[in-house]
Structure formats: C-alpha cells, structure tokens
Amino acid sequence: MTLMRFDPFRELERLADQAFSVGARATRSMPMAALRRGAEFLVFIDVPGVDPEDIDVTVERNVVSVRARRAPAHQEGDEVIIDERPYGEFSRQLFLGDNLDSDRMSGDTRDGVLTLRIPVSEASEPRRVQLGTADTSEGAPQHGTASSATTGSETASAADRTTV
Numbered sequence: 001m002t003l004m005r006f007d008p009f010r011e012l013e014r015l016a017d018q019a020f021s022v023g024a025r026a027t028r029s030m031p032m033a034a035l036r037r038g039a040e041f042l043v044f045i046d047v048p049g050v051d052p053e054d055i056d057v058t059v060e061r062n063v064v065s066v067r068a069r070r071a072p073a074h075q076e077g078d079e080v081i082i083d084e085r086p087y088g089e090f091s092r093q094l095f096l097g098d099n100l101d102s103d104r105m106s107g108d109t110r111d112g113v114l115t116l117r118i119p120v121s122e123a124s125e126p127r128r129v130q131l132g133t134a135d136t137s138e139g140a141p142q143h144g145t146a147s148s149a150t151t152g153s154e155t156a157s158a159a160d161r162t163t164v
Contacts, residue, residue: 030092041100041118045092048112055114059102064094
C-alpha cells in the first residue's frame with residue numbers, strides 16, 4: 001500500500017466539525033486527489049485563497065503533514081454582511097509507503113492547488129534480472145548455486161536465458 005486512504009481520526013475530526021459548526025456549511029478540510037503517474041505519485045490538495053507563504057509541508061519518517069492558514073478577508077471596522085468562507089488553520093496528513101522516496105519529494109502551488117510530487121524509490125521499481133545457466137562440469141558451480149550471467153560479448157541461446 002502506498003498511501004493510507006482512510007484515517008479514522010481524520011474522519012472523526014470531520015464529523016465533529018460538521019456537528020459543531022452551527023450554520024456553517026464548510027468543514028475545515030482540504031480536499032485531495034492522489035494518483036500515480038509513471039514513476040511518481042502526484043497529490044493535489046485544494047488550498048484556495050491561501051498565500052503560499054502560509055503553507056507548511058513537513059516530512060517525518062513516512063508521514064507528510066500539510067498545514068495551511070487562511071485569514072479572514074475582513075479587517076477591523078468592516079461591517080461583515082455574510083462570511084461563509086472557512087478560515088483558520090487546516091491540516092492534512094499522508095502516510096507514505098516504504099516504496100516512496102520522501103527525500104526527493106517536491107511541491108508547488110498554482111491556482112489554489114498545492115501539488116506534491118513523490119517519486120517511487122528506485123529500489124521499488126520493477127527491474128529485469130538476467131539469469132545464466134549452471135554448468136555441471138568440474139570447477140563450475142553445482143546445481144542450486146548461482147552462476148554468472150552472460151556478458152555482452154558472449155552469446156547464449158534463448159533456452160540459456162530466463163527473464164524474471
């Protein structure tokens with residue numbers, strides 16, 4: 001598993017926000033989409049109206065924490081007629097699998113969307129292993145021991161090579 005899709009504590013927080021926000025329709029969440037594209041995961045988090053300076057992204061072990069702060073638009077002395085926009089501090093946590101390389105993670109914001117790019121670690125990417133054949137003549141490894149793979153200058157028949 002690469003990204004934790006269900007966080008029971010986050011769900012509990014969401015339900016509590018909905019229950020205790022009398023008259024307010026918006027919850028204090030940041031909607032997210034995550035997908036794999038080639039050798040990286042892309043995470044898109046909606047942060048409309050948030051200044052990029054007010055977004056903090058931290059990584060600790062395999063947990064990515066995103067915090068965003070949005071201040072209300074009104075100032076002292078303003079007469080507020082309607083204020084349905086959520087403001088305050090918003091947070092989101094992503095639990096990364098061991099197959100992702102959080103050291104090479106990058107992010108940027110554009111049009112109110114924070115985009116995180118998390119590469120798949122090279123050790124987790126599929127690779128082709130070429131196997132040679134065991135020679136039972138004197139001095140060669142016996143059955144069950146590894147033999148050396150053929151080099152580029154040697155030729156081998158299709159029966160001598162196996163791709164795993």
